Amino acid sequence: MKMDDNRRMAELLFPHIDKTVRQYLTEIYPPRQLPEGAMVTRFAPSPTGFLHIGGVFTALVCERLAHQSGGVCFLRIEDTDKKREQQDGVSGIIRGLNAFGIRFDEGVMLDGEEKGAYGPYVQSRRAAIYQCFCKELVEKGLAYPCFCTEEELAGIRAQQEANKVLPGYHGEYARCRSLTVQQVEEKLAAGQPYVVRLRSPGKPGGRVKLRDAIRGEIEMDENIVDIVLLKRDGIPTYHFAHVVDDTLMGTTHVVRGDEWVSSAPIHLQLFYVLGLKPPRFAHVSPIMKEEGGSRRKLSKRKDPEASVEYFVREGYPADAVVEYLLTLLNSNFEDWRRQNKTADCREFPFSLKKMSQSGALFDLLKLDSVSAAVISRMTAEQVLEQALAWSGQYDKELYDALAADKEYARGIFAIDRGGAKPRKDIAKWSDVRQYAAYFYDGLDAGQKETVENVAPADRAQILRAYLAVMDVHDSKDTWFEKIRTVAGQTGFCPDVKQYKADPTGYKGHVGDVSTVLRTAVTGRKNTPDLYAIMALLGQDKCAARIKQALEAIENGK
Numbered sequence: 001m002k003m004d005d006n007r008r009m010a011e012l013l014f015p016h017i018d019k020t021v022r023q024y025l026t027e028i029y030p031p032r033q034l035p036e037g038a039m040v041t042r043f044a045p046s047p048t049g050f051l052h053i054g055g056v057f058t059a060l061v062c063e064r065l066a067h068q069s070g071g072v073c074f075l076r077i078e079d080t081d082k083k084r085e086q087q088d089g090v091s092g093i094i095r096g097l098n099a100f101g102i103r104f105d106e107g108v109m110l111d112g113e114e115k116g117a118y119g120p121y122v123q124s125r126r127a128a129i130y131q132c133f134c135k136e137l138v139e140k141g142l143a144y145p146c147f148c149t150e151e152e153l154a155g156i157r158a159q160q161e162a163n164k165v166l167p168g169y170h171g172e173y174a175r176c177r178s179l180t181v182q183q184v185e186e187k188l189a190a191g192q193p194y195v196v197r198l199r200s201p202g203k204p205g206g207r208v209k210l211r212d213a214i215r216g217e218i219e220m221d222e223n224i225v226d227i228v229l230l231k232r233d234g235i236p237t238y239h240f241a242h243v244v245d246d247t248l249m250g251t252t253h254v255v256r257g258d259e260w261v262s263s264a265p266i267h268l269q270l271f272y273v274l275g276l277k278p279p280r281f282a283h284v285s286p287i288m289k290e291e292g293g294s295r296r297k298l299s300k301r302k303d304p305e306a307s308v309e310y311f312v313r314e315g316y317p318a319d320a321v322v323e324y325l326l327t328l329l330n331s332n333f334e335d336w337r338r339q340n341k342t343a344d345c346r347e348f349p350f351s352l353k354k355m356s357q358s359g360a361l362f363d364l365l366k367l368d369s370v371s372a373a374v375i376s377r378m379t380a381e382q383v384l385e386q387a388l389a390w391s392g393q394y395d396k397e398l399y400d401a402l403a404a405d406k407e408y409a410r411g412i413f414a415i416d417r418g419g420a421k422p423r424k425d426i427a428k429w430s431d432v433r434q435y436a437a438y439f440y441d442g443l444d445a446g447q448k449e450t451v452e453n454v455a456p457a458d459r460a461q462i463l464r465a466y467l468a469v470m471d472v473h474d475s476k477d478t479w480f481e482k483i484r485t486v487a488g489q490t491g492f493c494p495d496v497k498q499y500k501a502d503p504t505g506y507k508g509h510v511g512d513v514s515t516v517l518r519t520a521v522t523g524r525k526n527t528p529d530l531y532a533i534m535a536l537l538g539q540d541k542c543a544a545r546i547k548q549a550l551e552a553i554e555n556g557k
């Protein structure tokens with residue numbers, strides 16, 4: 001077709017488009033002025049409302065890359081597929097990401113407003129921009145309208161299957177490639193719906209190389225299909241929108257799920273026909289789960305932990321989830337953490353090159369241990385604050401107990417905290433109820449462990465002897481001295497080392513005596529510092545619990 005014909009075709013299809021690609025590239029969205037090396041990344045979800053933990057993982061990569069390089073990270077809403085859209089889908093995603101401390105410099109904000117000079121950041125508001133780029137391709141003979149109906153396309157597919165050729169609109173199967181301006185004009189006048197397709201310059205057998213920032217060089221077949229650029233409603237496909245948007249918005253690094261690797265040849269071709277420089281690509285492997293010895297993708301349907309809701313509901317502190325995700329992102333994170341025990345995890349120098357190509361394995365037990373370590377580094381005040389915030393929403397009884405006397409609650413969390421080796425009993429806020437249960441009568445589920453290696457009669461003797469001398473106001477030394485004395489009086493060795501050297505003549509040692517007392521006071525054999533626990537509970541409560549335990553032994557329980 002002649003140059004003029006192409007121009008006429010473009011005018012026929014896009015009479016309302018009066019801007020040029022050049023204007024968009026230079027005047028409307030001038031290149032960003034950023035320091036050398038600054039990365040511009042984007043997180044580009046569809047507004048389905050569901051935030052997969054894999055989405056947080058990818059968003060974290062985007063956020064880290066941009067912010068550690070002094071660049072920009074923006075949020076773009078990809079709503080070109082109206083079928084997938086959910087009401088409130090956008091705010092649900094933003095809230096979910098905010099909960100993990102992932103904030104965007106530009107894009108759609110929680111209040112629905114947009115921030116930044118490269119908007120609109122919602123694709124459905126950018127129709128005229130895509131149409132302008134498409135118009136230019138038609139003008140250059142690199143795109144054309146296709147009027148084929150669903151039935152015709154199905155017919156082509158069937159023919160291709162029979163001929164065993166690559167499915168899709170290409171080569172001799174691309175019937176509308178050869179429509180003349182007159183034919184197009186007639187069809188338009190008859191009101192026939194159409195899509196606009198790329199006139200792919202790809203050749204069968206051609207190869208293309210993608211240099212991926214995570215996977216290195218990937219060689220693939222060149223695209224030969226005349227893919228759809230604009231759908232019947234004038235809204236672009238993902239492919240076309242991605243190329244136009246990431247160009248105009250100045251994205252330097254496209255970080256996205258690896259399900260897009262196979263369409264990268266289409267994208268590279270689109271950049272090429274538009275005369276644009278492609279960004280760097282980083283295709284992130286999905287998060288995996290191990291089950292019954294084999295690995296599979298973490299699934300929205302099968303695994304509750306695929307949804308970020310799960311972490312919020314269980315009460316994992318946001319920092320802990322981020323910290324855990326960092327361990328999955330870069331395997332050297334844990335070494336770094338050992339060397340930088342108290343640093344903010346965002347100081348870790350994250351690197352794309354160190355990301356796993358096979359997919360990181362998600363392990364809830366590991367998350368618990370990372371999270372328990374994060375919580376162990378918090379102050380009692382921080383623990384109280386976060387436990388209150390979580391329980392206010394998810395455990396009313398616990399909230400009421402903690403809020404009734406904050407000083408007391410803070411005291412609970414202060415026990416054994418702050419030392420060189422803090423305990424790691426709490427991995428998530430939903431563990432607090434169990435952790436703090438014996439400090440509150442109302443929360444105690446009646447858990448009562450017994451010290452089997454000490455006979456009931458000896459247990460009773462220990463408790464009676466101790467009750468006679470107990471004073472929770474004693475100094476720690478005096479407190480312990482009294483336990484040693486009780487040990488001596490009841491046939492237990494007051495010194496563990498001495499007992500270990502020669503146990504003859506003893507029923508056990510002072511450790512067994514403490515365990516009997518600990519179990520009487522708290523119902524558990526293993527707790528933080530018993531001295532601190534008793535001081536907090538107070539004389540009356542400790543005495544009452546010891547008496548109760550005595551009664552239980554006497555009643556043969």
Ligand code: GLU
Nearest residue numbers: 044045046078242255256
């Ligand atoms: N909207 C695309 C998706 O939901 C985003 C892919 C991309 O980041 O380019 O997968």
